Amino acid sequence: MNPPEAISTLIVDDSKAIRLIIGRILRELGFTTNEASNGREALEALGSMTVPRVIMVDWNMPEMNGLEFVRAVRQNSTLAGTRLIMITSENEIGRVQEALDAGADEYIMKPFSREMIQEKLAVLEVPIPKEIGA
Amino acid sequence: MMETASANLAHDEFVTIRQFIYDKASIVIEDDQHYLIESRLAPVMEREGVQTFRHLIQQLQQPASEPLQNRVVNAITTNETYFFRDVKPFTVLRDKVLPQLIERRRTERQLRFFFGGCSSGQEPYSVAMMLRQSFPDLATWDLKLIAVDISGEMIRRAQEGCYTQFEINRGLPAPLLVKYFERQGLHWRLQQTIRDMVEFQEMSLVNIFSQLADIDVLFLRNILIYFDEKTRRHLLTRVEHVLRPDGYLIMGAAEAPIFYSTAFETLPGDSSNIFCPKSSPPNSTRIKL
Ligand SMILES: C[S@@+](CC[C@H](N)C(=O)[O-])C[C@H]1O[C@@H](n2cnc3c(N)ncnc32)[C@H](O)[C@@H]1O
Numbered sequence: 001m002n003p004p005e006a007i008s009t010l011i012v013d014d015s016k017a018i019r020l021i022i023g024r025i026l027r028e029l030g031f032t033t034n035e036a037s038n039g040r041e042a043l044e045a046l047g048s049m050t051v052p053r054v055i056m057v058d059w060n061m062p063e064m065n066g067l068e069f070v071r072a073v074r075q076n077s078t079l080a081g082t083r084l085i086m087i088t089s090e091n092e093i094g095r096v097q098e099a100l101d102a103g104a105d106e107y108i109m110k111p112f113s114r115e116m117i118q119e120k121l122a123v124l125e126v127p128i129p130k131e132i133g134a
Numbered sequence: 135m136m137e138t139a140s141a142n143l144a145h146d147e148f149v150t151i152r153q154f155i156y157d158k159a160s161i162v163i164e165d166d167q168h169y170l171i172e173s174r175l176a177p178v179m180e181r182e183g184v185q186t187f188r189h190l191i192q193q194l195q196q197p198a199s200e201p202l203q204n205r206v207v208n209a210i211t212t213n214e215t216y217f218f219r220d221v222k223p224f225t226v227l228r229d230k231v232l233p234q235l236i237e238r239r240r241t242e243r244q245l246r247f248f249f250g251g252c253s254s255g256q257e258p259y260s261v262a263m264m265l266r267q268s269f270p271d272l273a274t275w276d277l278k279l280i281a282v283d284i285s286g287e288m289i290r291r292a293q294e295g296c297y298t299q300f301e302i303n304r305g306l307p308a309p310l311l312v313k314y315f316e317r318q319g320l321h322w323r324l325q326q327t328i329r330d331m332v333e334f335q336e337m338s339l340v341n342i343f344s345q346l347a348d349i350d351v352l353f354l355r356n357i358l359i360y361f362d363e364k365t366r367r368h369l370l371t372r373v374e375h376v377l378r379p380d381g382y383l384i385m386g387a388a389e390a391p392i393f394y395s396t397a398f399e400t401l402p403g404d405s406s407n408i409f410c411p412k413s414s415p416p417n418s419t420r421i422k423l
Contacts, residue, residue, distance in 0.1 A: 091299060097312050107308040109299050119305040122221040 002030070007129045008050040010034045012042040012069065013058040013087075018110075022056055022087070025114045029121075030129030039064025043072055052082050054126055056117075057104075059088035059095070067102050074103030083124045087112060143172050147187040151175075151206075154194060158207050174209045208359060213288055215253040216304035218260045219355070220387045222406040227261070227351070228268050231382055231401075231408065235350060236269065238380065244276040248349045248376070250339045251357030252281035255292030255332070256301070258353075259324060262331040263310050279332045282342050289336040295324035340365065343372035352377055355386040355407075363394070370395035374411060383409045 009031045011022045016037075023033040034049050036042035038061040046052075055073065059066040066086055073079050086099045089110040096107045106120045121128065143151075151171055152163045163170060175190070182202065184190045193202055218224050239245060249258045258281040265272055283289050302311055302322045315322045335342070339357065352373060358366050373383060374397045383391060383398055385407045391398040398409040 093312060093315070093317055096308055100308055100312065104308075107311075109303055111300075112303065113300075116303045119216065119218075119221075123218065123305065123307050125221075 002129045002132070004032070004050045006053055006127070007031045008034070008052045010036065010042060010045060010049070010052045010055045011057075012036045012039065012055065012061070012066065014038055014061040015058075018058070022117070025117055026054075026056075028114075028130075029118065030131075038062055039066060039069030039072070042069055046073075046076075046079070051078060054083045054085065054121070054124075056085050056087050059086060059090045059099075067099065070099065070102045070104050083121075083126055085117075085120055085124075087117075143168055143187050147191060150191050151187065154191075154203075155207060155210055158203060163210075170210070174212070175206060178205050178209045213253045213285065214356075215256045216301070217256045217306035219257065219305060220407070221305070223384050223408055224260060224264060226401070226404060226406040226408055227382075227384070228264055230404075231351070232265075232269065235380075235382075236272070239275075239350070243274070245272070245278070245351075246349045247277075247279045247351045247353070248346060249279070249281035249353040250342070251355070252283050252292060252334070252353075253285075253288050254297075254301075255281065255288075255295065255334070256297075256305075257281075257355065258292075258332045258334075259295065259328060260305075261351075261353075262328050263314055265331070266328060267310065267313070277331065280335065280346070281332055282335045282337045282339065284336070284338045286336045289334050292332075292334050293329070295329040296321045297324070298322075339369060343369070343376055346376040348378050349376050350378055350381045351384065352381065353384045355384065355389070358385075358389060358394075366394045370397070374398075377411060379411055379413055381411070383411075385409065 007030060009026050011019050011026070011033055013019050013022070014037050019035045019037075023035065026033050031054070034045055034052070036045045040063045042055075042057070043064070057066045057069055066088065070084055070086070073082065073084060083106070084104045085106045085108060086104045087108040087110065091109045099107055105124055108116055108120055118128070148168055148171060155163060179185070179190055182193070184193060193199055194206065235245065247258070247261060252258050258279050262279060265277065281292065283292070296318065298321060302315065311322070314325050314328050316325065354373065358369070361369065370391055374395065377383060382401070385391065387407060389407065391409055397412055399412050401408045401410060
């Protein structure tokens with residue numbers, strides 16, 4: 001059995017359709033998923049859920065954007081082991097640098113595919129629950 | 135002639151084949167990529183004597199169709215590659231293999247890498263970026279990265295070092311993207327300093343080995359599938375000869391030389407598809423006389 005903190009994830013995107021797609025991909029890989037539609041909601045969600053292994057976060061969202069959210073997460077030492085992946089249509093190199101500087105671990109440009117997510121998780125050495133047997 | 139197999143692909147057939155390829159190889163084919171399935175599968179259908187896509191689908195659904203299924207998937211994935219593919223071999227190369235190898239080559243200050251079937255270049259360039267990033271001292275060494283592919287189109291793309299957004303999203307760590315790429319319109323171009331590290335050649339693997347010697351690290355990944363059993367054995371024998379006695383052979387995720395040759399063994403305590411010639415364990419500091 002994988003412990004809950006090894007398989008817990010949070011998806012932050014203001015598009016419900018995108019949350020659905022990412023959620024399905026992560027669940028197929030054996031993760032459990034939580035969702036929030038902006039940074040502020042996501043911070044609230046973090047207060048009441050298992051510390052996630054991975055957070056996938058969009059950039060442009062109302063109330064609190066992804067970059068502000070990444071900075072806030074990086075202020076919180078209980079989330080130090082959580083991998084942050086920005087997944088956004090922002091595709092300027094300066095933006096990627098900004099996200100990394102803020103504390104994001106990886107960056108995926110939309111449109112994305114299932115294998116892109118899998119490959120980035122591999123780059124970050126996040127074990128895939130389904131592969132190690134849930 | 136290809137004409138017989140250039141049957142029309144109806145939309146429902148496209149959807150079925152696309153789903154089959156996704157299930158089998160996790161490859162996503164976009165709505166506007168009818169042409170991809172048509173052009174890649176036409177030669178397969180021709181060889182199998184299958185006239186229509188409907189007929190092909192029926193055959194794929196037969197109980198013993200595994201070989202045909204593989205041929206269909208391979209036709210689609212022909213040039214499939216991405217940066218740091220499978221990750222593990224690259225981390226083992228960086229953390230274990232290269233530090234040892236560099237130690238053993240301290241006096242000659244020379245390293246030779248070879249990539250067989252390099253497709254559009256992501257594999258050799260992954261190593262080039264890694265060398266630059268993690269082993270800056272090697273800049274003053276005599277380094278050679280030689281990469282070959284049978285496809286002239288792939289070699290031209292590799293030399294160009296220009297990738298789509300889709301390609302740079304696959305496997306390339308974001309810090310390396312920022313460090314070594316620049317945006318050119320819709321594309322991302324690898325910096326010239328990295329491009330210049332790799333020497334690309336359009337050539338068949340079957341012919342190249344007679345021109346090679348003293349290779350330290352030889353990549354042979356996801357290419358043996360293209361050859362028959364006899365050629366695979368032959369190629370592995372050649373690898374044995376071009377590799378230095380304390381060199382390394384790196385294969386694809388589901389591959390191992392043991393099927394075709396007994397001359398190699400797995401790197402001790404390792405599961406990353408890296409092998410070394412049996413005659414000389416990689417840990418030995420044997421001096422070449
Ligand atoms: C699936 S790609 C693998 C690319 C890369 N090695 C990797 O693992 O990501 C296989 C490549 O082998 C090339 N190839 C096929 N037959 C070959 C041959 N006889 N000699 C050299 N290259 C060949 C194809 O053109 C294709 O680009």
